[in-house]
Amino acid sequence: MTDHRHVLVVEDSRVQAKIIFQHIADRTPFPTIVAHSFTEAEAAMTERRDSIFVAILDRNLPDDPEGRIVPLAKSLGIPSVVMTASFSEEVRKILLEENVVDYFIKSMAEMEAMERLIERLYKNQFVRALVVDDSKLFRARLTGLLRNLNITVLEAEDGRKALETLAQNDDVRLVITDYNMPNLDGFGLIEELRAGKSKERLAIIGVSAEGGGQTVRFLKVGANDFLVKPVEVEEFTCRVHMQLDMLDLLENLRELRAAHQG
Helix, strand or coil, X not given: CCCCCEEEEECCCHHHHHHHHHHHHHHCCCCEEEECCXXXXXXXXXXXXHHEEEEEEECCECCEXXXXXXXXXXXXXXXXXXXXXXXXXXXXXXXXXXXCCEEEECCHHHHHHHHHHHHHHHHHCCCEEXXXXXXXXXXXXXXXXXXXXXXXXXXXXCHHHHHHHHHHCCCCCEEEEECCCCCCCHHHHHHHHHCCCCCCCCEEEEEECCCCHHHHHHHHHCCCEEEECCCCHHHHHHHHHHHHHHHHHHHHHHHHHHHHHC
């Protein structure tokens, strides 16, 4: 798997860029590339694409009045996080249409959350997920959201295909499954999976157009979490990252216990 280690910071204010750079340098292990203009950012993204795993972007650059910086990152497959001076519902819609991973206000209060996100996006390079849904359109939607988080994605059109795929890919850590599918539905799939892997080793998120009783049943058969269609991007990102963070924490605890016992 890839191991891109650099963070790209694009910010025309040299003072603001220095603040962001310093926070990343002090609180994360990742080296940082800084660009102060669209021209510098384009050069960095194209010449050093293989080393960059996330771009922290200012959308208001002096040589980019049309806002080309986020689409550029997307075209190169670089997950982007936007730092914005102001926020509104209109700005949110624009950013989500541009497939940004997340957005933060330019303030010291937001820095810690941004640092946590950077660390998660780095770890996501080594995560494989499986999306299970008989709707090709919805499967593509979830697959796109996961890939935007640096996660490698496999797909299956029903529960039986999912079991076949997982048998050949034992390193999958996250399964996102619909309920209503032919051959083997989401409940049956989760029951089969839980016979072999616990919640501590495989995270499963159920998805359905209905809440209520389906939510309860998904959780009772062994899902870690549940989402209702249509899926909101921010909620999806938060829930996926929450499950992956929990898996990492539990894995660290197992390693500490093993080291202590050894």
